[in-house]
Amino acid sequence: MGKRAILTELVAKPFGIFSQGMRAGNLIFVSGQVSRNVRGELVGKGDIKAQTRQCIENLQSVLQAAGGTLNDVVKVTVFVANMGHLMEIHEVRAAYFRPPYPVSTLVQVSRFTDADFLIEIEAIVAI
Secondary structure, rough: OOEEEEOOOOOOOOOOOOOOOOEEEEEEEEEEOOOOOOOOEEEOOOOHHHHHHHHHHHHHHHHHHOOOHHEEEEEEEEEEHHHHHHHHHHHHHHHHHHOOOOOOOOOOOOOOOOOOOOOOEEEEEOO
């Protein structure tokens, strides 16, 4: 089983040594998506709902490039700066994900690569 990188012009280009996603067989691993638009600009400074939407939109774009959809997501890992935003995050997630919902891990972190990021979401997908 080989692997192949997934790249899309619909998401900001990676700044470092990593791919937006990687396909191995019927599994897709999506790198952590942050609240940057295609031009690399921060979306929703100080707004957890706007940042969550942008993260999920980016995730959706990477999946589209791989031939998948959000319905194919089996696991998300969500990193947040403030656990107090939990309900707002879930409110946004409810607009994108349908039952059966993916399994999920949510952890509070001490720091992101940009101090203005409030959330980052990575995913494992089965197609």
